[in-house]
Amino acid sequence: MSVTQQALAIGRGLAAPRSWRRAWFGGLHGADYIWAVAFALPYIALFLFFVVYPIAFGIWMGSDLTLYTELFADPRYITAVFNTFLYVVIGVNLKMFLAFLLSGFFFRKSWWIKALMVIFILPWAIPALPAYMSIHWFLNGQWGMLNNILYELFGFDGPTYLNEHWTGLASNIGAYIWKTLPFWTVILLAGRMAVPQELYEAAAVDGASRMHKFAHVTLPLMANLYLVCVLLDMVFALGDFNSTYFVSGGGPAMSTEVLATLGIRYAFTVALPRLGVACVMSALPVLIPLVIILMRRLRPAEGQL
Amino acid sequence: MSATLGSRRIRSPLFYRLQRYGVEAMCLALGFILVVWSLIPIYNMWKIALESHEGIFGGSIIPEAPTLEAFRVVVTQDFWYLERFWHQFGNSFIVGLSVMGLTLLIGSLASFTVGRMRLRNGWMLTNAALMTYVIPASFLAIPIYRIMQIYGLGNHLSSVILALTSFATPYAIFIFSQYGKSIPMELDESARIDGANPLQIYIRIYLPLMAPALVAVGTYALLLAWNEYLYNFLLLSTPQSMTVAVALAQFLNSDESPWNYMMATAIIYALPPIILYYGLRRYMAAGLTMGGVKG
Numbered sequence: 001m002s003v004t005q006q007a008l009a010i011g012r013g014l015a016a017p018r019s020w021r022r023a024w025f026g027g028l029h030g031a032d033y034i035w036a037v038a039f040a041l042p043y044i045a046l047f048l049f050f051v052v053y054p055i056a057f058g059i060w061m062g063s064d065l066t067l068y069t070e071l072f073a074d075p076r077y078i079t080a081v082f083n084t085f086l087y088v089v090i091g092v093n094l095k096m097f098l099a100f101l102l103s104g105f106f107f108r109k110s111w112w113i114k115a116l117m118v119i120f121i122l123p124w125a126i127p128a129l130p131a132y133m134s135i136h137w138f139l140n141g142q143w144g145m146l147n148n149i150l151y152e153l154f155g156f157d158g159p160t161y162l163n164e165h166w167t168g169l170a171s172n173i174g175a176y177i178w179k180t181l182p183f184w185t186v187i188l189l190a191g192r193m194a195v196p197q198e199l200y201e202a203a204a205v206d207g208a209s210r211m212h213k214f215a216h217v218t219l220p221l222m223a224n225l226y227l228v229c230v231l232l233d234m235v236f237a238l239g240d241f242n243s244t245y246f247v248s249g250g251g252p253a254m255s256t257e258v259l260a261t262l263g264i265r266y267a268f269t270v271a272l273p274r275l276g277v278a279c280v281m282s283a284l285p286v287l288i289p290l291v292i293i294l295m296r297r298l299r300p301a302e303g304q305l
Numbered sequence: 306m307s308a309t310l311g312s313r314r315i316r317s318p319l320f321y322r323l324q325r326y327g328v329e330a331m332c333l334a335l336g337f338i339l340v341v342w343s344l345i346p347i348y349n350m351w352k353i354a355l356e357s358h359e360g361i362f363g364g365s366i367i368p369e370a371p372t373l374e375a376f377r378v379v380v381t382q383d384f385w386y387l388e389r390f391w392h393q394f395g396n397s398f399i400v401g402l403s404v405m406g407l408t409l410l411i412g413s414l415a416s417f418t419v420g421r422m423r424l425r426n427g428w429m430l431t432n433a434a435l436m437t438y439v440i441p442a443s444f445l446a447i448p449i450y451r452i453m454q455i456y457g458l459g460n461h462l463s464s465v466i467l468a469l470t471s472f473a474t475p476y477a478i479f480i481f482s483q484y485g486k487s488i489p490m491e492l493d494e495s496a497r498i499d500g501a502n503p504l505q506i507y508i509r510i511y512l513p514l515m516a517p518a519l520v521a522v523g524t525y526a527l528l529l530a531w532n533e534y535l536y537n538f539l540l541l542s543t544p545q546s547m548t549v550a551v552a553l554a555q556f557l558n559s560d561e562s563p564w565n566y567m568m569a570t571a572i573i574y575a576l577p578p579i580i581l582y583y584g585l586r587r588y589m590a591a592g593l594t595m596g597g598v599k600g
Contacts, residue, residue, distance in 0.1 A: 042414060050471035053452060054445050057452055116336050126575050126578070
C-alpha cells in the first residue's frame, strides 16, 4: 500500500463517521441536538403509537388471504364496491365540475354575490352529522319535506327515495355534494384569483374574446389545480363514512353500502373485525396509485393556489 | 374594446345593454337557486325542531304551531336520551379543546425542529407525517379501536383525543413549516448570539410570530374534533363518556321517533362550530391559502 493510498484510507476512516453525523444531525451538536430531538419527540411518539402501530396492526389483521375469498363471495361486498366506484367517480367529478362553474360565478365583482357567499358556505360550516340527519328526514318518502313541497307545487307524490337502491345511492351522493361543494368552490375560486390579471390584459390587447380568454388563459392555468382537487377529493370520498351512514343508512337491505360503512358494519355489527379490515384494505390498490399521482402533482399546484 | 377588431360585428349600444341585463337576470336566478339549495336542509332542521310531536307528521312546509318545547326539553334534559346532555356537551368541549391544545403544542414543537433548528433530514418528519393522510381515517377505525383496548383507554375521552390529535397534527406541521418560512432566520440567529437557548427562541420569538397560523390551525383542530363522529362513536359508548355527536346519533336507534327533540339537539350541537367558523372565517381562509401562496 502506497503512502497516498494509506493517507486516503485514513482520511476516509476519519471522514466517514463525521459525514454520517453531519448527514443526520446537520450543523447541530451537543445541547442543540438534544433540544431538537426533545422538540420532535412528542410528535414521533404520537406517530408511532397512533399511526404506525394501527397501520401495522391493520395489515396484520387483513393479511389472511382466505378473508378475501370470503369477501368476494359476499354479494353485499360486490354491491359496495360498485357503489363506491359510482360514489367516487360520479360524485367527485360532478361536484368538481359544478364547483368550477360556480367559482366563475363567485368571481363576479358584485356586492350581492359576495353576500351570497356567506350563505353558500353554510353547508360546509355545519357539522356533517346534523346536516345528513336533516337530509335523511328531508328525503323521507312519507313525511319528508321534499315530497311535501312536490305535492304542494305540482300535486304529485314523490318516490320513497331512501327505499330504492338507485335513488338511495343518488341521495347519498347528492348529500355529499351538498356538504362539500362550498369548500371546493372556495378552493377553485382562490385558484382563479391567483391567475395574474396581466395575462387577461395581454390577451385582450391581442383581441381575445371572452371564450378565448377562458380557453387559453383560465383553463391551462387551472388545469393542474383542478386535477389535484379531483384526486384529493377522490381520496376523501373513498373514506367518507358519514353521508352513507346517516342519509340512507346503507339501506335498503344494505344495497347502498360503500366500503367504508360496510367495513365498519362487518367489524361492529356482524363482529367480524378481520373481514372489516379486509373490506377496507381491498380499496388500497386504488387508493395507493391515487395518492402517488397526487403527491407528484401536488408540488406545482402549491405555487398556483 | 375589441369592437373594431377583426371581423366582429359592431352592435348597437342597446344590444349590449340588453345583454348585460340578461346576464344579470341569469345571475340572480342562479343566486336564488343556490340560496334554496344551501338553506333547505337547514330550514328543514329548524322546521322540525319547532314542531310539536304531532306536527312532525303533518304535510306542511311551514310549522303550523311553532313551539320551543323541543328546545326546552333538550336544555332541561327532560328526555331519557338527553339525561346527561350538558355533561356530554362538556365532554365535546373537553375533547375539542384538548385536541386543539395538543395539536398546536406538538405540531409547533415538531415544526420548530424541522424548520428552525436546521436538523438535516428533518423533511423526512414532515413527509412521514403527511403519510398519515394516505389512509382515510375511517379505514383505520377498526385497528385503532383494537389498539385503544390494548392501551386500556376504552371509553376514556383520552382515546378520542389522542386519535384525533394524530390526524390533525400532520396538517399543523405542514402549515407551520410553510408559514415559518416567512419568518426571517436572522431573528433566531441574533437571539442565539444574545445567549438564548432553543426553548427561549421557541417561546419568545417563534410562537408570537406564528400567531396567525396558530389561530388557523387551532380552529381547524377544534372543528375537526367537534364535528367528528366515527371515532367518538366507536371509542366512547357509555352515557358518562360519550360526546354530543354520539348522543345525537343515538336518536336514530329509537322507534318512537322524537324527531323534534333530535333536531333541536342537532341545532344546539351545530351552533358552536358555526359561530366559530363565521367568527374566524378570515383566518381560516388565510390558513387555507397560506400553504400555497408562500410555498
